[in-house]
Amino acid sequence: MRCTTALLTVGLTATVLSAVTATPALAGSSIGGNITRSEILSRAQYWVDEGVPYSKTSYYADPQGTNYRMDCSGYVSMAWHADQSYTTWTLPSISTDISNSQLLPGDALNYEAEHVVLFGGWEDKAAGTFTYFAENNSSVLTNKYSANINGSSLAGWPTSSYQAIRYNHTVDDPAKPAATGFADGQGTLSVAHTRDGQLDTFITQSNGAIARNMETTPSGGWSGWAAGFAPENAAKSVVTGVHPDGRVEVFALQTNGGVSRRYQTSPYGAWSDWETFAPANSAAQIKVARHSDGRLSVFMLQTNGGIARKYETSAGGSWSDWASFAPANAASSFAVGTHADGRMDVFAVQTNGGVTHIAETEPSRGWGEWTGLADAGAANTALSAGASSNIAVANQKDGRLNVFIVQSNGGVSRNYETSVNGSWSGWKNFASAGAVLAAAPRAGVTPISGSNISVGAHDDGRLDVVILQSNGGVARAYETSPGGSFSGWEVLADAGSAASVEATSHSDGRFDIFVTQTSGGISRNYETSPGGSLSGWKGFAPAGAVKTY
Structure with a gap:
């Protein structure tokens, strides 16, 4: 069935359907303003969840109550x-217009004469498989589908x-906070999420090199x-950040306590040489976070227990x-988190075991005061030499920040x-x-930088x-529904097998x-499909690969 949508211009009367009462989703964007890719997909999913039917003449509300026509182009x-x-x-x-190879979540495929679908993301880009959202025709409700860009047809029309x-108003999402992956987390392993959604991993090897x-x-x-x-002997740990244009930047905490950096000169392009970023004997930890305006900030836990900050004066520009x-x-x-409105928030475990935080007063603008x-x-401080070892920050689906700390008694608290x-x-x-390992580092076993608690998100x-148990096992507890209650603890790895945990998600x-x-090796356990069962542990780096105390 054709999905032409100019019928309203010839005088047909439109009917507005009343939406089922639901909690409105967060609107980070304004009508006609800039919008992130994640918000585009969240808005698309809203009509799927609402079961919106197809109509060329009727309208339905978005999460904030604005009405849009219920056909393919009205949906987009x-x-x-x-x-x-x-x-x-x-x-x-x-x-x-872009090429098919440039498609990213939130873009669209438009057959101007007949139909348009919203691109959901690549399942396997090399194979051409992807997901899409569409209002297809009057016989089906708004839904999400799978297709192949190399196939002969898409939603009933020639591909x-x-x-x-x-x-024109699509913007990339800010880099994920450390607790929802390690796009800006520091450790023996750091993972950057590239613009196209690939995971780019870096490890500090046992000889101090980076692979x-x-x-x-x-x-x-x-x-x-x-x-x-x-x-060799260049680094104790590594942290990654990603610029809005997709360039990855790598910061190394050097063995002498200095910080150096290396960055891509163009997206997926060549790398610069290593440059000095902070002098010797400066740093104990480093974290990278991206502001809502695209600027990177580097936070450094100093050897004296203070925190220093260095930031880009413009997105991709020079450093302060x-x-x-x-x-x-x-x-x-x-640890560093980001509120739903784009304000950055830094959470610190104090030397006395207290917890304090400081947030931007406005997105990408001035800072407030440290507040207990x-x-x-x-909070536990025994693993303070590790990065984020006792604190993790994550956003729930609606954007609410969650802070998890390992207590001084090895329990976990949530705020x-x-x-x-x-x-x-x-x-x-x-x-x-x-419940959680709260002991001092073990020579030859504990990573020189790692976490005993980490938080990730499902699709x-x-x-x-995910926690590193006091017996060296690994366990998890997860929300049974978005924003809902948590499951009980499920053991994923046996006692004595693990020394550090990190959680993240794929595109x-x-x-x-x-x-x-x-x-000293690295293993991983991943969902075999979004929201599906776990694969079981698979080797990722061999024994002795990473640097330990």
Whole structure:
């Protein structure tokens, strides 16, 4: 059935359907304004969840109550948060033609004469498989489908008739906070999420060199470890950041306590030489986070227990000088999160075991004051030499920040926003005393930088908390529904097998757990399909691969 959508221009009366009452999704964008790819997909999913039927003449509300026409182009207009319901013929006026190989989540495939679908993301780019959202015809409700870009037809029309387009107001999402992966986390293993959705991993090897292993396609196979990204004795740990244009930047905490950096000169392009970023004897930890305006900030836990910050003065531009961010003896470890409105928030475990935080007053603008979240003695400090070892930060599906700390008794507590960008719940018990490893590092076993708690997210937005147990096993507890209650603890790895845990997700939404083993190797356990069963542990780097104490 044709999905032409210019019928309203010839005087037909439109009917607006009343939406089923539901909690409105967060609108990070305004009508006709810039919108992130994740918000586009969230808005598209809203009509799927609502079971919106197809109609050329009727309208239905978006999550904030604005009505859009219930046909293919009206649906794409709604997902883009456009200023009106465009047609397949007029969508090109608010978009730019791209090649099929450039398609990213939130783009669209438009057959101007007949139909348009919203691109959901590549399943296997090399094979051409992808997901898409569509209002197809009156016999089916709004839904999500799979297709192949190399196939002869797409949604009933010749694939060759479609033009890939990108909404002119689409912007990339900020880099994921460390707790939802390690796009900006530091450790013996750091993973960058590239613009196209590939995971790009870096490890600090046992000899102090850095090696690299990258997915060859988004959510696809791996290139294999390539040695020599940094020479021997260059680094104790590594952290990655990603610029808005897709360039990956790697920061190394050097064996002398300095910091150096190396970056791509163009997306997927050549790498610069290593450059000095902070002098010797400066740093104990480093973290990288991306502001809502695209600028990178590097936070450094200093050897005196203070925190210093250095930031880009413009996205992809020059760097500021180092400036004090927290005074000496203020912190033993820290984590960085981002509120739903784009404000960055830094959470620190203090040297006395208290927890404090400081947030931007506006997205990408000035900072407030350090404010206490937990009293002295609340958090464990025994693993303070590791990165984020006792604190993790993550966003629930609706954007609410959650903070998890390992307590001084080895339990876990959780503190979360009770509403989006709202007040804090206060600390709630999440795991009983003795659940998590809270001992001092073990020579030859504990990674020189790693975590004993990490939080990732599933494709539907459910949080999954992974812990290194006190007996060296690995366990997880996950939301049973997005924003809902948590499951009980499920053991994933036997006692004595693990020394550090990290959680992340692939571009297709598959949850993935990386574990540094007591042998110094790395293994991973990942969903075989989004929201599906786990693969079981698979080797990722051999014994003795990573640097340990």
